[in-house]
Amino acid sequence: MSVVLEANNLSWQVGNKVIVEQISFSLKKGETLGIVGPNGAGKTSLLKCLYREYIVEKGEVRLQGKNICEVSRNYIAQKIAVVGQHHDSIFDLTVFDVVHMGLLPHKGLFDRDNSEDLKLIEHALQKVDLHTKAEQVFKTLSGGEQQRCLIARAIVQRSDILIMDEPTNHLDVFYQHQILSLVKKLKLSLVITVHDLNLAAQYCDRLLLMSDGKLKAINTPEKVLTSECLQQVFKLNCVVDTNPFTQAPRITFAGLHHDTEHPHLVTLAGGLNEN
Numbered sequence: 585m586s587v588v589l590e591a592n593n594l595s596w597q598v599g600n601k602v603i604v605e606q607i608s609f610s611l612k613k614g615e616t617l618g619i620v621g622p623n624g625a626g627k628t629s630l631l632k633c634l635y636r637e638y639i640v641e642k643g644e645v646r647l648q649g650k651n652i653c654e655v656s657r658n659y660i661a662q663k664i665a666v667v668g669q670h671h672d673s674i675f676d677l678t679v680f681d682v683v684h685m686g687l688l689p690h691k692g693l694f695d696r697d698n699s700e701d702l703k704l705i706e707h708a709l710q711k712v713d714l715h716t717k718a719e720q721v722f723k724t725l726s727g728g729e730q731q732r733c734l735i736a737r738a739i740v741q742r743s744d745i746l747i748m749d750e751p752t753n754h755l756d757v758f759y760q761h762q763i764l765s766l767v768k769k770l771k772l773s774l775v776i777t778v779h780d781l782n783l784a785a786q787y788c789d790r791l792l793l794m795s796d797g798k799l800k801a802i803n804t805p806e807k808v809l810t811s812e813c814l815q816q817v818f819k820l821n822c823v824v825d826t827n828p829f830t831q832a833p834r835i836t837f838a839g840l841h842h843d844t845e846h847p848h849l850v851t852l853a854g855g856l857n858e859n
């Protein structure tokens with residue numbers, strides 16, 4: 585399988601504080617790589633280095649073989665679509681206008697839209713089921729609709745790689761699954777940060793576990809999500825078994841003071857521990 589994106593010994597720091605430290609990995613064509621780890625581990629910073637929002641001073645990022653510092657921003661935008669966490673700049677745009685932005689990397693400054701462009705936008709809106717809301721203002725959409733709108737923009741952008749920072753944030757369990765199923769169907773090469781380890785286990789081919797800016801493990805969910813590794817990184821006891829529906833690893837964390845040696849004694853909803 586060919587490599588589409590590669591980080592080699594990538595480090596990024598602010599002043600003397602190293603935020604991302606010597607991370608290396610490669611993203612294979614068509615795979616979904618999940619970045620997981622505690623708050624402040626450096627996940628968002630790593631993503632920003634990958635699409636050159638942050639300039640890497642040590643190490644390098646290679647995009648389809650080319651050093652990302654040696655290509656134009658437009659080239660990067662043709663190859664990588666980004667769905668970040670903050671959308672203030674597009675809040676007042678309509679859904680149509682947001683999705684239309686996906687055309688920009690492919691257009692000259694004075695190019696007008698043609699019928700193919702409009703068909704592409706219509707197709708993307710249909711795909712994410714927002715075709716009836718094209719004129720609605722972005723900020724008035726629900727959280728799940730906003731994510732779908734940004735996915736439609738990525739579809740129009742026609743890039744091979746999609747980077748998403750916490751796409752399931754603030755979504756209820758139905759919409760979490762809806763968004764991740766939707767992006768998987770696009771058959772792109774995906775890098776996503778996800779806090780929910782059970783979702784990560786279910787939807788990602790491989791996981792990169794970060795802690796304190798460093799890579800702790802990168803492998804299949806089964807190999808990364810071991811109770812030993814998770815206990816070390818998240819500082820909470822946990823049990824890892826198998827999700828009976830998907831066969832993916834299922835992680836259950838104990839609370840701060842619960843006993844994983846006897847997990848059956850930990851009752852739900854704050855009930856009494858029989859011990």
Ligand SMILES: Nc1ncnc2c1ncn2[C@@H]1O[C@H](COP(=O)(O)OP(=O)(O)OP(=O)(O)O)[C@@H](O)[C@H]1O
Nearest residue numbers: 598603621622623624625626627628629630777779
């Ligand atoms: N531009 C910046 N200037 C200064 N510090 C920064 C900057 N960007 C990130 N940091 C710091 O780097 C650390 C990692 O932040 P980052 O947002 O990458 O972590 P994260 O793993 O994505 O966290 P979370 O899961 O909470 O979103 C934090 O301590 C943050 O304050």
